Amino acid sequence: MRLAGGLQWFTAYQVVTDDGARRTVPVAEIDTLGARAVQLHAHIVAPRPPLMVGPRTLRFDQPQVMGILNVTPDSFSDGGAHGDDPAGAADAGMAMLAAGAALVDLGGESTRPGAATVWEGDEIARTRPVVERLARAGALVSIDTRKAAVMEAALAAGAGIVNDVSALLWDTDAPALIARAGCPVVLMHSPDPDKGGHGRMTPGDPVGTVFEWLERRVAAVMAAGVPRERIVVDPGIGFGKSLAENLALLNGLAAFHGLGCPVLLGASRKRLIGALSNEAPVDQRLGGSIALALKGAEAGVQLLRVHDVAETVQALRVWRGLRDRALVGD
Numbered sequence: 001m002r003l004a005g006g007l008q009w010f011t012a013y014q015v016v017t018d019d020g021a022r023r024t025v026p027v028a029e030i031d032t033l034g035a036r037a038v039q040l041h042a043h044i045v046a047p048r049p050p051l052m053v054g055p056r057t058l059r060f061d062q063p064q065v066m067g068i069l070n071v072t073p074d075s076f077s078d079g080g081a082h083g084d085d086p087a088g089a090a091d092a093g094m095a096m097l098a099a100g101a102a103l104v105d106l107g108g109e110s111t112r113p114g115a116a117t118v119w120e121g122d123e124i125a126r127t128r129p130v131v132e133r134l135a136r137a138g139a140l141v142s143i144d145t146r147k148a149a150v151m152e153a154a155l156a157a158g159a160g161i162v163n164d165v166s167a168l169l170w171d172t173d174a175p176a177l178i179a180r181a182g183c184p185v186v187l188m189h190s191p192d193p194d195k196g197g198h199g200r201m202t203p204g205d206p207v208g209t210v211f212e213w214l215e216r217r218v219a220a221v222m223a224a225g226v227p228r229e230r231i232v233v234d235p236g237i238g239f240g241k242s243l244a245e246n247l248a249l250l251n252g253l254a255a256f257h258g259l260g261c262p263v264l265l266g267a268s269r270k271r272l273i274g275a276l277s278n279e280a281p282v283d284q285r286l287g288g289s290i291a292l293a294l295k296g297a298e299a300g301v302q303l304l305r306v307h308d309v310a311e312t313v314q315a316l317r318v319w320r321g322l323r324d325r326a327l328v329g330d
Contacts, residue, residue, distance in 0.1 A: 001027050001044075001045045002045060002047075003044065003045070003254065003257060003300040004044065004045070004046065004047065004048050004060070004257045004262075004263075004300055004302070005045075005046065005047025005048055005060070005061055006048075006060070006061055006062060006063075006300045006302065007061070007062055007063075007297075007300070007320070007323065008298070008299070008300040010027070010254075011026060011027060012024050012025060012026045012027060013025050013027065013030065013037075013041075015033065015037075016205075027041070040258040042260075043257065043258050043259060043260035044257045044258050046260060047060075047061070048060035048061075048261070048262045048302060049229055051161070051184050051230070051262075053140060053160035053161060053183070053184065054160055056140040056160060058102055058103065058140065060262050060302040060303075062320070063296070063297045063301060063302060063303075063304055063316055064102040064103075064302060064303050064304070065100060065101045065102055065303075065304050065306060065309055065312055065313055065316070066101065066102065066103050066104070066105050066142070066264070066303050066304065066305040066306070067093065067096030067097070067099075067101035067103070067104045067105065067306065067307075067309045068105055068107075068268065068305060068306060068307045069089060069092060069093045069096065069104050069105065069106045069107070069130070070106075070107050070108075070110075071086075071089050071106065071107070071108050071126045071127060071130055072107065072108060072109060072110045072118075072126070086129035086130045086133060087133065089106075089130045090130050090133035090134050090137070093106070093130070093134050093139060093141075094134070094137055094139065096309045097139055099309045099310035099313060100309060100310065100313030101309045101313070102140065103139070103140040103141065103142055103160075103161070104134060104139055104140070104141050104142070105141075105142045105143075105144050105163055105305060106127055106130055106131060106134070106141055106142070106143055106144060106154075106159070107127075107143075107144035107145070108122075108123040108124075108126035108127040108144075108145065108150070109123050109145065109146075111144075111165050111239075120147045120149045120150055123145065123147065123150045124149065124150055124153045124154075127143060127145075127150065127153075127154055128153050128154065128157045131143065131154050131157040131158050131159050132157045132158060134158070135157060135158020135159065136158070140160055140161070141154075141158065141159040141160060141161070142159065142160065142161035142162065142163045142186070143155070143159045143161070143162055143163065144163045144164075144165070145162070145163075145164065146164055146165060146166045146170035146171055146174075146193075147170070147171050147174075148171045148173035148174045148177045151164075151174060151177055151178070151181075152177055152181075155181050155183060159183075160183060160184070161183060161184045161185070161186070162174075162178060162183060162184070162185045162186070163185075163186040163188075163264075164185060164186060164187065164188065165188045165190060165193070165236070165239065166188070166190065166193035166194065167187035167188055167189065167190075167193055167214075167217045167221075168185065168187065168217070168221055168224075169193040169194055169217075170193055170194055175220070175221055175224035175225075175226070176224060176225075178221070178224070178226050179224050179225030179226050180225075182230070183230070184230045184231070184232060185221065185226060185230065185231060185232070186232040186233075186234055186264055187214060187217050187218065187221060187231060187232070187233055187234065188233075188234035188235075188236045188239070188264075188266075189210045189213050189214050189217075189233075189234065189235055189236035189239070190236050190239040190240055191239070191240035191241075192240065199240045200240055201240060201241055201242070201245055205248075206241065206244075206245040206248040206249050206252075207248060207249060207252035207255050210235050210236070210249060210256075211255060211256060211258065211259070214233050214235070214256070214259055215259055218231055218233065218259055218260075218261060228260055228261060231261045232261055232262045232263070232264050232302075232303065233256060233259050233261045233262070233263055233264065234263070234264040234265070234266060234305075235249045235253070235256060235263075235265075236266075237249060237250065237265065237266060237267045237270055237272070238266075238267070238270040238271055238272065243272055243275050243276075246267075246270075246272045247272070250267070250292065250295055253265065253295070253296060253299035253300075253301060254299045254300060257300060262302040262303060263299075263300070263301045263302055263303070264301070264302070264303040264304075264305055265292070265293070265296035265301045265303070265304055265305065266305035267289070267292040267293070267296070268285075268289045268292070268293070268304075268305060268306040268307045268308065268312075269282050269285045269289055269307055270285075270292075273285040273288030273289065273292070276288065286308055286311060289306060289307070289308060289312070290308075290311060290312060290315045293306060293312050293315060293316070294315060294316075294319055297316060297319055304316075
């Protein structure tokens, strides 16, 4: 079967029971597992329709790159390189698109542990001028924010997508705003989204815990008027998760296709890379970031949120070439 209408194929499921036992079930026998399994199977194999965002089309039949653009003075990744310079930030975003990114994800508030909450007026002042410049140049922009007022200002300025690390839980006005705007939204898992997203996970299976949490959020946002076809899910690598929990989620990425939504992976330059590579600092995590991006591609992830666009695009092109050649044979 084809995984979510993308480039990957599979022939069987691994079934994990409550006592931890595991067995392999061919896809042809999925109906023997009951109605819940049949529903998940239908979500897993259904093609993800493209997102139509104004004149832009974002296709999900192959991995797409989302470039990270921060306009914060305290970003963990770039140290505020684009703060107070909307023109320079927009130029950096356009460079990402020229390097092969499908869209630019713009953030005006740091989400690193311990970061101070930014007043929405300041966040709008940081992001709106950049959105306007990018939108005028024809770019597809997503706004990375938890605040309804910032979402509204960015959408009015030309942004097309909202990326919320709180899964629309931090601001109670956000779900209705997204429904009215009719825009796509990214819902990310975090253990305590109303407090900043860096609490601790409850003990248990990380994949099952995060899956069920996102399943509830998808249902709630759909009940607020947002169709499933406009929802993207993100397991929230690095947010309130230990190294072991992050690795479990990365190894279990394919399971999240069972939510019936495109999947976003944001693991670029994350702390886990340093933990696995002699505490490499943020600016020395390119190799690990590429490895995790390719792990996502192998799991059928549709969106890869990255800092290093050109390098990731090149890696995906080589991965795609190897894969295509393997299918046709020598």
